[in-house]
Amino acid sequence: xxxxxxxxLACLALLVAAPAAAQDAPADAALxxxxxxxxxxxxxxxxFAAGLRIPGPWASNLLLAEPSFSxxxxxxxxxxxxxxxxxxxxxxxxxxxxxREAWAGFTAGDFDFSLGKKILRWGTGYAFxxxxxxxxxxxxxxxxxxxxxxxxxxMVAADWxxxxxxxxxxxxxxxxxxxxxxxxxxxxxxxxNTMIAGFDTAAIFAxxxxxxxxxxxNFTRVVGEALEVHGEFAHRDSxxxxxxxxxxxxxxxxxxxxxxxxxSPRLGxxxxxxxxxxxxxxxxxxxxxxxxxGLLANTTxxxxxxxxxxxxxxxxxxxxxxxxxxxxxxxxxSEYGMIPYSALVSIGFRYQx
Amino acid sequence: MFRTALPFILMAAxxxxxxxxxxxxxxxxxxxxxxxDSYVVRVSIRNFEQGKQDEEHLYEVYQKGTEKSYVxxxxxxxxGQHLLxxxxxxxxxxxxxxxxxxxxxxxxLTGNASNGDVARTHYVTDxxxxxxxxxxxxxxxxxxxxxxxxxxxxxxxxxxLWLRASDSRPIKADFFAASGKQLKSATYDRYQEANGQLLLxxxxxxxxxxxxxxxxxxxxxxxxxxxxxRMFHQGRSERF
Numbered sequence: 304x305x306x307x308x309x310x311x312l313a314c315l316a317l318l319v320a321a322p323a324a325a326q327d328a329p330a331d332a333a334l335x336x337x338x339x340x341x342x343x344x345x346x347x348x349x350x351f352a353a354g355l356r357i358p359g360p361w362a363s364n365l366l367l368a369e370p371s372f373s374x375x376x377x378x379x380x381x382x383x384x385x386x387x388x389x390x391x392x393x394x395x396x397x398x399x400x401x402x403r404e405a406w407a408g409f410t411a412g413d414f415d416f417s418l419g420k421k422i423l424r425w426g427t428g429y430a431f432x433x434x435x436x437x438x439x440x441x442x443x444x445x446x447x448x449x450x451x452x453x454x455x456x457x458m459v460a461a462d463w464x465x466x467x468x469x470x471x472x473x474x475x476x477x478x479x480x481x482x483x484x485x486x487x488x489x490x491x492x493x494x495x496n497t498m499i500a501g502f503d504t505a506a507i508f509a510x511x512x513x514x515x516x517x518x519x520x521n522f523t524r525v526v527g528e529a530l531e532v533h534g535e536f537a538h539r540d541s542x543x544x545x546x547x548x549x550x551x552x553x554x555x556x557x558x559x560x561x562x563x564x565x566x567s568p569r570l571g572x573x574x575x576x577x578x579x580x581x582x583x584x585x586x587x588x589x590x591x592x593x594x595x596x597g598l599l600a601n602t603t604x605x606x607x608x609x610x611x612x613x614x615x616x617x618x619x620x621x622x623x624x625x626x627x628x629x630x631x632x633x634x635x636x637s638e639y640g641m642i643p644y645s646a647l648v649s650i651g652f653r654y655q656x
Numbered sequence: 657m658f659r660t661a662l663p664f665i666l667m668a669a670x671x672x673x674x675x676x677x678x679x680x681x682x683x684x685x686x687x688x689x690x691x692x693d694s695y696v697v698r699v700s701i702r703n704f705e706q707g708k709q710d711e712e713h714l715y716e717v718y719q720k721g722t723e724k725s726y727v728x729x730x731x732x733x734x735x736g737q738h739l740l741x742x743x744x745x746x747x748x749x750x751x752x753x754x755x756x757x758x759x760x761x762x763x764x765l766t767g768n769a770s771n772g773d774v775a776r777t778h779y780v781t782d783x784x785x786x787x788x789x790x791x792x793x794x795x796x797x798x799x800x801x802x803x804x805x806x807x808x809x810x811x812x813x814x815x816x817l818w819l820r821a822s823d824s825r826p827i828k829a830d831f832f833a834a835s836g837k838q839l840k841s842a843t844y845d846r847y848q849e850a851n852g853q854l855l856l857x858x859x860x861x862x863x864x865x866x867x868x869x870x871x872x873x874x875x876x877x878x879x880x881x882x883x884x885x886r887m888f889h890q891g892r893s894e895r896f
Contacts, residue, residue, distance in 0.1 A: 378883075424755035465885075469892055498742075525761070528808065529761075531759070656732050
């Protein structure tokens with residue numbers, strides 16, 4: 304089994320390495336009109352929970368295989384697919400295949416058209432995105448989707464780009480192929496994006512049958528050398544507001560802060576803070592390390608969760624990750640106090656080609 | 657005969673003594689890195705620590721005019737990442753976030769060879785050039801230019817650039833931060849023609865903050881290509 308897997312990986316490695324070797328030729332041969340990108344990530348992550356408050360296994364395991372493929376022909380035709388095969392053991396063992404994306408695209412003049420399942424994110428926030436009407440549901444505990452498990456929506460999309468202006472029109476189905484998830488409806492959405500005086504701004508409109516129309520706007524702006532600010536405003540039945548920023552110290556330490564008032568603020572308002580550094584120090588043995596510490600708090604019920612990620616890259620293809628979550632708050636009576644463990648530790652091992 | 661030739665000799669001497677036009681020299685320097693107005697180039701960066709290679713990165717850089725750069729990351733660990741630079745504004749696309757993330761000028765400077773080293777190659781638009789003096793470097797007479805940042809998107813605050821007097825090819829450069837501290841130096845090592853255009857093929861960047869650390873940047877494959885403007889819009893939902 305292990306030998307077969309190694310053989311399979313070797314074949315994939317050859318597939319990827321062959322064009323790379325050809326490209327290393329010194330001659331300036333014109334780039335081929337067809338361009339293909341292949342990537343594969345294999346990930347194994349055992350997780351251990353401490354202080355379990357409900358009966359259940361304290362240990363679980365996750366095995367992920369995530370191949371992705373894209374092809375482009377002469378800047379006109381595009382195909383892309385991204386899959387996630389998941390094997391999880393949490394008492395019982397389950398298998399699942401997720402099609403994260405599978406779409407085809409075509410360009411004509413100033414227009415790009417695409418059809419299929421695609422991830423579109425229109426929000427500017429890191430942990431919260433009230434204007435992300437087509438975004439995959441955001442998990443604030445995992446704002447970057449660290450395991451890349453988010454799935455896109457089935458859609459027909461058209462982009463018109465001219466000068467500084469971009470207009471995107473999308474019709475997204477609640478589910479053409481397969482069952483419609485409960486509560487999900489078809490969505491027709493429009494987004495206009497432009498730069499105004501350094502503000503990267505977008506105005507968004509969405510219509511879902513049977514619901515009030517959605518109006519939203521967001522922006523990002525860089526101030527000086529080290530500060531980025533962003534904000535979002537959305538209105539459907541009520542208002543939602545996000546304000547945030549990112550500040551980088553000269554040492555390379557990056558901090559992200561956000562405050563979020565959701566459409567139903569009675570359930571809670573939120574604050575998010577993340578401090579991290581990629582490449583801990585530019586020294587051998589140190590620059591392979593990434594560190595990130597995050598705090599997510601419900602400021603209304605004063606519950607919170609602290610998330611620590613430590614990553615060590617090994618050679619060109621391997622990395623090790625330690626991920627911990629420590630929730631806190633009034634037990635069973637607050638949002639993060641509902642999490643049924645006092646700490647979760649997982650150790651991940653990733654192989655990428 | 658001597659009287660007839662004298663004005664020409666004096667004019668030639670004056671022309672020789674006249675300081676060179678720094679803007680023209682910088683334009684020529686840019687043309688060695690940007691052969692055409694719109695092109696694609698593969699860039700390999702190998703980082704060395706104490707003479708031993710410890711990292712390798714591969715990029716495909718799409719460049720249009722002086723303001724638009726689009727960099728696709730091709731190394732296994734960085735696959736799916738893209739960097740877009742439009743003048744002073746920059747975004748990075750990460751596959752796990754699937755959206756453009758606005759980045760600050762300070763975030764340009766990571767690693768020995770920074771994003772700015774890869775994506776900002778038009779010094780004429782980023783720096784004001786002043787001719788300082790003529791110096792001899794490795795036995796060759798060189799024009800020394802001082803470049804000062806003219807915009808916040810410039811990768812460095814100040815650059816000293818030595819260009820060989822005989823053919824205006826760059827020999828070496830020193831790069832400085834706003835504090836005046838020297839961050840890096842570079843040597844320009846190899847040139848080769850492509851489609852009749854002489855182009856820089858290899859340069860080496862030495863880190864002055866961490867001694868013993870350097871990066872070799874190689875330009876593997878230049879292709880002149882008409883790139884559409886829409887490729888360089890941050891709001892476009894299509895990413896390769």
